[in-house]
Amino acid sequence: MFSSLRKLFKSEADPREARRPLWNAVVATARAPHWYAKGGVPDTLDGRFDMISLVLALVLHRIDDDPDQAVAGVQLTELFVDDMDGQMRQIGFGDMVVGKQIGRMVGALGGRLGAYRAADGSDELSAALVRNLWRGKEPPEGGLAHVMAEVAKLRGALAATPVDALIVADRLAG
Structure with a gap:
């Protein structure tokens, strides 16, 4: 009986935490001042979300290049969801709203994953960014x-980084 209780309360490490340094690097890259100062991306909650989604999409595309690392992409996406949930709760959204907003954010990320596959310099990418x-x-x-x-530039740096090195990275080149 005692061993059953110990198993019940035993806390195992969250395997997603192996992706935490990469998630932090995605956020840091998306928060780089040049996007907002030189790029004119609105420095608002929506603008920050849009930049995180852009950088995350590029990283997920690179991870997708190595099907053996699919779990890393799922873990990174789960960290995105957890972080967005926490951010919304921190600014005062209630439980009823958070779930719906998370659903919208995941849907938006899904759309961006498709849109940001467009080639560098293409009209399609330009339209998606606007x-x-x-x-x-x-x-x-x-x-x-x-x-x-x-x-x-970021896509080039990601392409030059082996996926197995990327998924444990604590910063993004570029």
């Missing part, structure tokens, strides 16, 4: 060009 980062409004002068160049 639609998602500036919510369909005209980006500030030079903003789109800056973001397009930085996305290509």
Whole structure:
């Protein structure tokens, strides 16, 4: 009986925590001031979410290149969901709202995963960035060009990083 109780209360390490350094690197990359200052991405809750979604999508695309690492992509996505849940609760959203908002955020990430597969420099990528980062409004002068160049640079750095090294990274090159 005692061993059954011990098993019940035994806390095992969360395997997703192995992806925590990579998640932190995604957030840090998305919060880099150049996106907002030179790129003109709105430095708002929505703008920050949009940038995290962009960087996360690029990282997930790279992880998808190695089917053996699929679990790492799932774990990283789960950390995204947990972090977004915690952020919403911290700013005062109630339980009833958080679930619906998380559903919308995951849906938005799914859409961005498809949209951001567009080739660097393409009209499709440009349209996806305008639609998602500036919510369909005209980006500030030079903003789109800056973001397009930085996305290509980040994608290149990710492509040069072996997936098995990426999934344990604590910073993103680029």
